[in-house]
Amino acid sequence: MAIPEMIEWTRRIGYKPSDFNKLNIIHVTGTKGKGSTCAFTQSILSQYSNKINKIGLYTSPHLKSVRERIRINGQPIAEELFTKYFFEVWDNLSSTESNASKFPQMDKGMKPAYFKYLTLLSFHVFVKEGVDTAIYEVGVGGEYDSTNIIESPTVTGVTALGIDHTFMLGNTIDEIAWNKGGIYKHGSKAFSVNQPIDALKVLQNRALEKDEILTIIDESLAKDYELGISGDFQRQNAALAIALTNEHLKKLNVEIDEFKTIKGLKETFWPGRCQTIKKNNITYYIDGAHTKESVDASSNWYKSITFDKHPQTRVLLFNQQTRDATALVSRLYNQINPIKFDHVIFTTNVTWSSGNYSVDLISINTSKDAVDKLQVQTELSNEWNKLDSNSKRYVLHDIESSINLIESLSAKYGEIEVFVCGSLHLVGGFLVVLDGDKN
Ligand SMILES: Nc1ncnc2c1ncn2[C@@H]1O[C@H](COP(=O)(O)OP(=O)(O)OP(=O)(O)O)[C@@H](O)[C@H]1O
Numbered sequence: 351m352a353i354p355e356m357i358e359w360t361r362r363i364g365y366k367p368s369d370f371n372k373l374n375i376i377h378v379t380g381t382k383g384k385g386s387t388c389a390f391t392q393s394i395l396s397q398y399s400n401k402i403n404k405i406g407l408y409t410s411p412h413l414k415s416v417r418e419r420i421r422i423n424g425q426p427i428a429e430e431l432f433t434k435y436f437f438e439v440w441d442n443l444s445s446t447e448s449n450a451s452k453f454p455q456m457d458k459g460m461k462p463a464y465f466k467y468l469t470l471l472s473f474h475v476f477v478k479e480g481v482d483t484a485i486y487e488v489g490v491g492g493e494y495d496s497t498n499i500i501e502s503p504t505v506t507g508v509t510a511l512g513i514d515h516t517f518m519l520g521n522t523i524d525e526i527a528w529n530k531g532g533i534y535k536h537g538s539k540a541f542s543v544n545q546p547i548d549a550l551k552v553l554q555n556r557a558l559e560k561d562e563i564l565t566i567i568d569e570s571l572a573k574d575y576e577l578g579i580s581g582d583f584q585r586q587n588a589a590l591a592i593a594l595t596n597e598h599l600k601k602l603n604v605e606i607d608e609f610k611t612i613k614g615l616k617e618t619f620w621p622g623r624c625q626t627i628k629k630n631n632i633t634y635y636i637d638g639a640h641t642k643e644s645v646d647a648s649s650n651w652y653k654s655i656t657f658d659k660h661p662q663t664r665v666l667l668f669n670q671q672t673r674d675a676t677a678l679v680s681r682l683y684n685q686i687n688p689i690k691f692d693h694v695i696f697t698t699n700v701t702w703s704s705g706n707y708s709v710d711l712i713s714i715n716t717s718k719d720a721v722d723k724l725q726v727q728t729e730l731s732n733e734w735n736k737l738d739s740n741s742k743r744y745v746l747h748d749i750e751s752s753i754n755l756i757e758s759l760s761a762k763y764g765e766i767e768v769f770v771c772g773s774l775h776l777v778g779g780f781l782v783v784l785d786g787d788k789n
Contacts, residue, residue, distance in 0.1 A: 380509025493532025531556025
């Protein structure tokens with residue numbers, strides 16, 4: 351019922367899905383690289399400002415502020431606009447009659463859950479603000495995702511597939527591919543990067559169901575270009591972005607200009623993914639990887655850019671609160687080998703030492719009890735002890751305390767390098783504390 355319900359919510363805020371065709375939507379899913387691909391796409395298209403007036407970008411999750419999820423021309427929408435449109439949606443949902451015979455479970459006045467609400471809000475914002483190109487990142491999967499009420503995207507793309515969200519999408523790569531391939535649409539060219547053979551067959555069939563022939567992009571498309579997001583694997587995401595933007599521009603009858611592609615790729619900024627920040631004597635290498643494949647990718651990135659450096663001290667700051675954290679951390683250890691960490695810090699995603707989360711980062715998915723008992727962090731520390739008993743291990747309650755510890759290590763040892771990894775929630779809180787955003 352996910353899609354019929356989403357269409358019903360849409361009706362209650364005053365729209366039909368076909369109203370969103372004028373947004374000229376590029377729809378993107380995948381397991382890894384969706385957000386980066388969308389960011390490259392946005393940045394390339396922003397070079398055509400004489401032809402494309404306003405570009406909307408809908409992505410998830412956010413790092414520091416929920417407004418990052420709904421961007422116009424690359425910028426998170428302002429607080430005032432967010433508030434205004436949020437309550438317009440809210441009031442419409444409160445007042446519009448329900449379609450009780452068809453949706454008895456959706457009483458008048460009910461509100462959809464978080465992601466659905468934000469998706470509705472994004473459509474409303476983009477229509478009201480006169481967006482003429484919109485890029486939509488799927489939340490989870492594709493077929494039943496709330497973004498999949500989009501009827502006529504200009505083009506669709508599937509990034510690298512892997513195993514994640516199995517409770518919703520299935521345990522095998524075929525089932526996952528089936529869900530993701532649900533965004534392909536009749537009349538919209540279907541793209542993907544190269545995938546494991548089983549997944550590829552499923553994607554091909556899913557495209558055929560919509561009378562489209564799947565195009566596997568040439569992954570060398572971006573090989574000679576400078577990319578604004580670091581990491582070798584980003585070449586694959588950038589190549590997909592080139593294919594998507596070229597097709598989109600064709601549909602809009604805009605001439606493709608390779609120089610704009612090159613400039614757009616170079617200027618792409620997407621924080622929290624293979625990002626380096628230098629602060630005094632501390633260099634932070636930050637990546638929100640949290641699945642097997644992405645932990646491999648980001649560990650290799652860290653290794654490749656720091657292997658030849660010989661800092662006084664290396665530190666790992668890690669958390670993963672809900673997935674198989676110990677398996678991920680041992681994977682990270684094996685990938686990074688022979689680099690060794692002198693200090694290893696396991697923290698929760700709680701932002702401040704007071705026990706508070708930054709307001710936009712409050713998580714109701716994490717059991718408070720597990721956080722209070724530092725259960726996951728203690729398990730991680732025990733696991734690390736088996737992997738490398740020479741590292742000094744710390745189990746800390748929150749991100750602020752972890753950064754304080756890192757700063758005290760730097761005061762003692764001088765030049766230090768810190769790899770921050772395991773969770774985008776950790777990275778979000780980390781950036782809030784590092785930037786001193788007290789909220
Ligand atoms: N093509 C890729 N292959 C492998 N790993 C990747 C790839 N692209 C991104 N990653 C990894 O996934 C992490 C998240 O990247 P990104 O935000 O682009 O992906 P996403 O699909 O939006 O993921 P999520 O939904 O988890 O946010 C990156 O930090 C990186 O570690």
